[in-house]
Amino acid sequence: MVKLSVLGSGSRGNALVLSCETGALIVDMGFSRRELRNRMASLGLDPGRLRAALLTHEHDDHSKGCRVFCDELGIPLCTAASTADYLRRRGKLPGRVLEFEPGHDFQIAGFEISPFAVQHDAVCPVGFVIRHGSCSVGIATDLGDVNALVKQRLRDCSALILESNYDAKMLRDSDRQLYLKRRILGRHGHLDNVVAAEVIGELLTARTSVLMLAHLSGECNDPGxxxxxxxxxxxxxxxxxxxxxxxxxxxxxxxxxxxxESPAQEVFAYAAN
Structure with a gap:
């Protein structure tokens, strides 16, 4: 059985944890080390079970705690090679790193990881489909467009975590500067509610049992x-x-x-750099 826990999602921090019988991994660490630990504790999660960390992209609301948190636990950070280079130049990379390229699957912590490219204004942003046996979790929290590749990857997941960032009218009527509005509305920005609602018709199947909407804007969206x-x-x-x-x-x-129904066994563990 796979257990999914979301520590928080929004413009001030994003992180989630997936666990199975062989261990756990964390996806994004957009909070401080202390806050990550506090939020895990609030859900009864043991950081000592974490075997690896995945990073979607380098923006602070996804990467803020990655260096300190990974180093404290001695776990590798799995990230795109160009994202690792970016963080390394800024002194934000932990000591253990596993670099990947979008489109190349790998296995770690009892899970099979399939990273895929998304359109966002970052160095090398990715979404993930994470599998364990017959269970799959699709994650795309920052993207300006749901293109054919994203649809192909996210379709037919057991659980889908998809961005629904803003309401277009609220964004246009907001006090945000014009360049920022254009950035968010663009194909490399964020996903609006209407587009997200429309596309789930192509992504959900009978197999999908969980839908979670992520990264809602605090200023330009309304949960209701x-x-x-x-x-x-x-x-x-x-x-x-x-x-x-x-x-x-x-x-x-x-x-x-x-x-x-059919748990996968961890085939091998990477020797992190």
């Missing part, structure tokens, strides 16, 4: 508006049977149990 929009959409798709969560910055969620 998002909930109403997606509940209507899920009703249209006749998918009121799945677990639906709107993730927040302040409140951790989980552990959520995902059934795994």
């Amino acid at each position: 508006l998002v909930r109403a929009l997606f509940e209507r959409r899920l009703a249209e798709l006749d998918r009121n049977d799945l677990r639906f969560e709107i993730l927040s910055q302040e409140h951790p969620v989980g552990p959520v149990e995902l059934e795994d």
Whole structure:
């Protein structure tokens, strides 16, 4: 069985934990070491079970605690090679690193990791599909567009964590500077509610039991508006049977149990640099 726990999601910090019988991994560490530990403790998670950390991209709300947290636990940071170079030049890279390229799968901590490229204004941003046996978790928290590759990777996951960052009208009416609005609205920015709601029709299958909406803007979105929009959409798709969560910055969620009928064995562990 796989357990999914979200420590928080938003513009001030993102992190989630996946655990199975052989260990656990953390995806993104956008909080301080102390805050990561506190949030794990609030969900009854033991940091000592973590075997690796994954990083989607270098922005601070995803990478803030990665160096100190990984070094303290002695676990490797798995990140795209160009992202590692960026963090290394800024003294933000932990001592143990496993570099990967999008499109190249690898195994660690009892999980099979499939990183794939997404469109976002970062050095080498990625989403992940993380598998253990028959269970798969799709993660895409920062992306300006859901292209054919993203649809292919995220379709038919047991659990889907997808960005629903902003309401277009709230963003346009906000006091944010024009360049920032254009950045967010662009294909390398963030995903708006309507696009996210529309695309789930292509991503959800009978196998999908959990849908979590991530990275809601604190200024240009409204959880109530998002909930109403997606509940209507899920009703249209006749998918009121799945677990639906709107993730927040302040409140951790989980552990959520995902059934795994045929657990995979860890084939090998990487020797981190």
